Amino acid sequence: NAGVTQTPKFQVLKTGQSMTLQCAQDMNHEYMSWYRQDPGMGLRLIHYSVGAGITDQGEVPNGYNVSRSTTEDFPLRLLSAAPSQTSVYFCASSSELAGGTDTQYFGPGTRLTVL
Amino acid sequence: AQTVTQSQPEMSVQEAETVTLSCTYDTSENNYYLFWYKQPPSRQMILVIRQEAYKQQNATENRFSVNFQKAAKSFSLKISDSQLGDTAMYFCAFDNAGNMLTFGGGTRLMVKP
Numbered sequence: 001n002a003g004v005t006q007t008p009k010f011q012v013l014k015t016g017q018s019m020t021l022q023c024a025q026d027m028n029h030e031y032m033s034w035y036r037q038d039p040g041m042g043l044r045l046i047h048y049s050v051g052a053g054i055t056d057q058g059e060v061p062n063g064y065n066v067s068r069s070t071t072e073d074f075p076l077r078l079l080s081a082a083p084s085q086t087s088v089y090f091c092a093s094s095s096e097l098a099g100g101t102d103t104q105y106f107g108p109g110t111r112l113t114v115l
Numbered sequence: 116a117q118t119v120t121q122s123q124p125e126m127s128v129q130e131a132e133t134v135t136l137s138c139t140y141d142t143s144e145n146n147y148y149l150f151w152y153k154q155p156p157s158r159q160m161i162l163v164i165r166q167e168a169y170k171q172q173n174a175t176e177n178r179f180s181v182n183f184q185k186a187a188k189s190f191s192l193k194i195s196d197s198q199l200g201d202t203a204m205y206f207c208a209f210d211n212a213g214n215m216l217t218f219g220g221g222t223r224l225m226v227k228p
Contacts, residue, residue, distance in 0.1 A: 031214040042119075042206050042218030043160075050214070058215065090160060094214045103150070104216060106160035 004107035013081040021076040023091030031094045032074040036087040081114045121219035136192045138207030154204040
């Protein structure tokens with residue numbers, strides 16, 4: 001199993017450009033999430049999905065779109081990049097155990113710089 | 116909304132000694148999960164240990180153990196026999212059984228030879 005994979009590892013954008021961060025998992029997990037990590041801070045939830053076709057907003061959703069057409073993939077789209085979106089982005093996946101929640105497994109992250 | 120607080124931005128410990136990282140959280144939920152994640156310079160998020168709130172017994176994983184005080188909403192991580200490879204950022208995280216994590220601000224741990 002490759003686990004959770006993310007592409008690209010690094011990206012530099014100009015203000016106003018759009019792009020898609022890719023995330024895929026091969027563990028058949030129902031839950032997938034996107035987090036961002038700003039310098040010296042913990043991760044904050046952007047968007048999440050509880051299954052194919054179902055997405056919802058997290059703590060910091062503005063400026064981002066997501067979709068979940070398959071169980072495996074959960075891309076994050078930046079519609080019009082802004083310098084405030086300079087951050088490291090992590091994708092995570094997990095499954096729901098009977099009566100509780102499973103551990104989230106994280107991808108390696110994408111470092112995004114918006115100039 | 117839940118909040119997670121790590122009051123120690125930085126800590127250091129001598130190799131082979133023991134160190135404790137603090138974490139407090141605020142929630143009105145009764146069923147939830149707590150985690151410690153390690154983030155080395157490679158920035159990969161690595162699970163260290165997890166605790167289910169309904170379990171009274173503190174979780175242990177080899178050299179890592181927690182002190183879970185539910186009434187006090189406290190969840191500290193103890194690292195015994197510290198190793199140079201333990202040098203990393205450590206994040207405490209809360210999950211209210213919705214598979215969504217709320218993270219603390221992190222503690223940077225330096226293990227000195």
